[in-house]
Amino acid sequence: MSDRLPELLAALGKRLPTARLTGLCACLRAADGPSDTVLDRWSADHPAAGLGSELHAIRNAWRSEAPSLPGAALALSLAVAAAAAAGSVPPTELVVSGPTSSALPIRLTSGIAVDVIRSAHTSLLIASFAAYGIAEIVTELRAAAGRNVRIDLLLEESTSSAQAFAPLGDRVRIWHRAHNSTRSALHAKVVAADRHTALLGSANLTGRALRDNVEIGVILRDPAIVGRLVDHIHWLTGPQARYLRRG
Known part of the structure; x- marks a missing residue:
């Protein structure tokens, strides 16, 4: 696996507010894979600038680098990245x-x-x-x-x-x-x-x-x-x- 997927998850975990992070993690846990339409619906319901394209990039990396990885694993990785960044929030x-x-x-x-x-x-x-x-x-x-x-x-x-x-x-x-x-x-x-x-x-x-x-x-x-x-x-x-x- 390349470093693209972890990098994308880490970047998103750093910037998402708590409520949106919680919602996305719940969505990822419900997703069967990178092509699950539940991800399309979540992205459409949260049209914040840049978020749709970031989620699209994550899904592409997920599909090409680790298609068998469950959505729950991505949710856990995203939550860990957010927790790691919590002590160094950008000013x-x-x-x-x-x-x-x-x-x-x-x-x-x-x-x-x-x-x-x-x-x-x-x-x-x-x-x-x-x-x-x-x-x-x-x-x-x-x-x-x-x-x-x-x-x-x-x-x-x-x-x-x-x-x-x-x-x-x-x-x-x-x-x-x-x-x-x-x-x-x-x-x-x-x-x-x-x-x-x-x-x-x-x-x-x-x-x-x-x-x-x-x-x-x-x-x-x-x-x-x-x-x-x-x-x-x-x-x-x-x-x-x-x-x-x-x-």
Whole structure:
């Protein structure tokens, strides 16, 4: 056997989020072989950028290098690769909205925003210039509030973005620019969970920006960097900066 199949499994194990990894491993365990249509259905149901082509490459290598290997063996190998990579997660990952390609292992903005919100245990800091058409995000924030996560929303008042979060009531704290900062705009787009993970990019919290527009971003998983970002945002809300006020 060549090294192609192990290399492909290791690469995929490093980048897949836990929920998607669990689903793919379950699918592989149910597959009779590389040509099983259950793999086609799973790939069609998970159209993340690059994932379909990666799974296709794995199936081709499986077919040519070890066709008698059971799907359960690939599932185990994938899980082992993910566990081995868990202690060395890349500090950054690319995120996009709109058209996707197989050129890079890119994740979709809508899905990663949900993942970041779900990863919060104590706090969420979210900034957006505009916000509307985000029922899924509001649902996730309601669930986070139910876990006693403190949620601060930094929103541009001129775009009426706070209206998108009205169903959350007092479960969230809303911040707008102070009246003495009217010459500037709150243009940042951030979703930060605790002090460990942050999504940064061009996408506002709107349905079109999260799914359809051509948007580019990154997700940071370096606690040192994310911690400094969180500290800066807290400073903006404090009395020293006097930049933000409670909405």
